[in-house]
Amino acid sequence: MKLSVVLNEGPYQHEAADTAYHFIRSAIAKGHEIFRVFFYHDGVYNGSRLTTPPQDDRNIVERWSALAEEHNLDLVVCVAAAQRRGIIDESEQKRQGKDANNIAPGFRISGLGQLIEAGIESDRLVVFGD
Amino acid sequence: MEPTPEEYEGDDYEGGVVKKFMYVNRRAPHGTVYAQESLEVVLIGAAFDQDVSVVFLDDGVYQIRKDQDTGAIGTKNFSKTFRALEMYDVEKLYVEKESMEARGMTEDDLNVPVEVKTSEEIGRLMEEQDVVLSF
Numbered sequence: 001m002k003l004s005v006v007l008n009e010g011p012y013q014h015e016a017a018d019t020a021y022h023f024i025r026s027a028i029a030k031g032h033e034i035f036r037v038f039f040y041h042d043g044v045y046n047g048s049r050l051t052t053p054p055q056d057d058r059n060i061v062e063r064w065s066a067l068a069e070e071h072n073l074d075l076v077v078c079v080a081a082a083q084r085r086g087i088i089d090e091s092e093q094k095r096q097g098k099d100a101n102n103i104a105p106g107f108r109i110s111g112l113g114q115l116i117e118a119g120i121e122s123d124r125l126v127v128f129g130d
Numbered sequence: 131m132e133p134t135p136e137e138y139e140g141d142d143y144e145g146g147v148v149k150k151f152m153y154v155n156r157r158a159p160h161g162t163v164y165a166q167e168s169l170e171v172v173l174i175g176a177a178f179d180q181d182v183s184v185v186f187l188d189d190g191v192y193q194i195r196k197d198q199d200t201g202a203i204g205t206k207n208f209s210k211t212f213r214a215l216e217m218y219d220v221e222k223l224y225v226e227k228e229s230m231e232a233r234g235m236t237e238d239d240l241n242v243p244v245e246v247k248t249s250e251e252i253g254r255l256m257e258e259q260d261v262v263l264s265f
Binding site: 006040041080081084111112113115116117119120121125127 | 145147149151163164167170171174175177178180260261263264
């Protein structure tokens with residue numbers, strides 16, 4: 001089955017970031033295709049490479065990047081939600097005249113249209129968050 | 131509501147697939163950002179020419195309460211934008227009867243034309259959907 005996942009909550013604050021990750025790993029292991037993972041609301045914080053959790057805890061952001069690389073996942077951070085929350089890539093940095101960027105490897109910033117397209121193109125759109 | 135240019139990429143969607151999309155608004159408008167960001171999804175989604183319906187239930191019924199004034203709390207009063215949904219061909223707006231009544235409201239308290247449906251009717255509608263996004 002072709003699946004897409006929406007993650008609406010930030011890492012550590014909410015288990016949704018973990019559940020979505022484990023769901024995707026299991027789905028891939030069972031032979032399902034992941035069309036896209038879309039990060040919305042505080043979910044965009046999953047894409048900050050500046051995240052530095054204590055060493056004895058899981059690194060949620062690096063875990064996403066590794067999963068994306070391993071399975072060629074399309075990890076999309078909503079641009080409007082990201083702009084509000086200070087998640088920024090190099091082109092947005094230039095466009096907005098900011099002094100830094102922080103998007104993690106494997107993530108890309110794009111529009112809400114990507115969420116709608118995921119809903120249209122996938123057999124199931126699975127949402128994680130309250 | 132001012133989406134960036136990238137947000138309009140939906141205009142180019144020519145997949146030809148029409149699915150039933152339902153947006154479910156469950157939260158009060160100003161306590162969290164969910165309501166405002168849900169509305170942004172509905173507006174962008176409208177460009178994709180899908181079969182869209184929007185439901186207000188639980189505290190979500192407060193999102194379309196009329197005469198909202200956020201001046202004192204300094205947040206954006208996006209409630210007026212719901213009135214623009216019609217221009218985006220988003221015309222199926224449903225309010226759950228039980229949620230509205232539990233909060234002492236009637237249709238006269240709302241700022242957009244809606245269809246009032248019982249919890250059971252909304253449940254049946256949900257079952258018909260291809261995509262349900264709950265905010």
